[in-house]
Amino acid sequence: MRIVVVNNFFPPRVGGSAHMSASLAEQFAAAGHEVLAVTAAYEDAPAEEEKDGYRVVRLPAMKMPQLGLSIDFDMTFASVKPGNWRTLRKLLDEFKPDAIHLHGQFFDLSWLVGRYARKRRIPILLTIHTLLISDKKLYSAVFRFLDAALVRPIMRYLKPRYVILDKLGVDYCVKRYKTSDANSEYFPIAVDTAHFDKPLTLDVRADNEIAADAPLIVSLGHIIPLRNRLPLVEAMPAILEKHPGTKVVVVGRVYHDAFLKRAEELGVKDAFVVKGAVPKADVPSYFDAADIVTHDLNGGCGTASLEAMLSGTATIASAALDNYPGIELRNGENVLFVEPDNSAQVAESVIGLLDDPAKRAALAKAESTMVRENFGLDVVADEHLRTFEKLIADAPKRS
Known part of the structure; x- marks a missing residue:
């Protein structure tokens, strides 16, 4: 098959959808398929390159100003640049795709490539990563x-x-886009298990002058209003009372700094080390250094939390137990979930894990096994490829 993978977010940009789309593209290529990734230009990344067995083309793009919205990443849009539509059409005409995989429903490249595919009766698979919601x-x-x-x-x-x-996502899409079982697949987030089998790249504790025996919480993921870290900050006074010297290393771009202001108000700001974004290669080192990982505390369990579970570090999140259709989650056994925005439960869970290393180790092992068996990149990629094959077989013949 010739598969086009489309995402305005793509490495070297960091983020869950960027890593997932790139990992799937690599897996499709490894399975013997011809893959073209189309994305928006980002910083000094090359306009075109061959990587991991597939071709990446980055179209000139304009960065959207940050407006303080709940999904306020550094978004870039390609449709505003003159000539991009002609370039894109020529690129796709030359590639002759059999199937299109769009990532993100509100990005302009999804719309442009989707329009191209629709006119040519090319099957489209669209992954919904981000929901347009706000509190x-x-x-x-x-x-x-x-x-x-x-x-x-x-x-x-x-x-x-x-x-x-x-x-x-299911509830959201049914309500907003009128989706149903007839036009949907329910695949979980794909986690690249091989990435966590590689040697570690740095000593996080030494680099940040954190003692080997000091309790360490790592909170990894971009800080936006939907993942604001406030439940963790508000849990810290209780955590520090029971476990003085606990440190929290926050990894990710800070788009929303309310957590730092709240930490200062509560007198716990010194417990926080804010690192900003780090290379993907360094992520396993941060998880390995931690006693506990947590950042999905406002409702959800995304890529970073699943990767932390896979890595073998006890991880706390705040999703429902039926969060992933078809996957059995058992709270306190193969996951540890708290109620969204419940700082008291966060404190209780963190303290309980720090108090009981054996319990922490057992949870970490069970979480890792659960993720590897259900969310492994190879497992999820195979599901995608079977779906592509079916869509192509069922598609109307092109004239």
């Missing part, structure tokens, strides 16, 4: 309007087969 009434209303007025009509035109990663 702020104004932003929530704006997002609902954008979904209803813009995204849903485009999806209705593209007629993709959806890949939905978790229960929250």
Whole structure:
């Protein structure tokens, strides 16, 4: 098969959807398929390169100003650059794709490539990574309007087969885009197990002057309002009372700094070390150094939390036990979940794990096994490839 993978977010940009789309592209190529990745330009990344067995093309793009919204990443859009549509059409005409894999429902490259595919009757698989939601009434209303007025009509035109990663996504897509079992696949987030079998790249404790026996919490992932770290900050006074000297290393771009202001108000700011974004290669080192990993405390269990579980470090998140359709999660056994935004439960869970190293080790082992068996990149990629094959077989013949 000739497969086009499309995502405005793509390495060297860091982030869950970027890593997942790149990892799947690599896996498709390793399985013997011809793969083209189309993305937006990012910093000094080359406009074109061959990597991991597939070709990457980055189109010129404009960076959107940050407006303080809940999904306020450093977004780049390619459709505003003159000539990109002609370049993209020529690129795709030359590649002659059999199937298209779009990542993200509200990115312009998804719309452009989707339009190309629709006109040529090429099957489209669309993975929903980010939900347009906010706990702020104004932003929530704006997002609902954008979904209803813009995204849903485009999806209705593209007629993709959806890949939905978790229960929250299922509920969201049914409500916003009228999805159903008839047009959806329920695949979990893909985790690259091989990445965590590589040698560690750095000594996190030594680099940050953290004693070998000091309790260490790592919180990895971009800091945005939807993952604001406030439950962890507000749990810290109780944690420090029971385990003085506990440190929290926060890894990820800081787009929303309310957690730092709250830490200062509570007198716990000295417990936090903010590292910013780090290379993907260094992520296993941060997990390995930690006693506990947690960042999904506002509701959810994303790529970073699953990677932490895989790595063999006890991990706390805040998803529902039926979060992944078809995957059995048992709280306190193969996962440890708390209620969203519940700092008291965060404190209780962290203290309980720090108090009982044997319990912490048993949880870490069970979490790692659960992720490897259900979320492994090879397992999830095979599901995608079977879906591509079926979509191609069922697609109307092209004239």
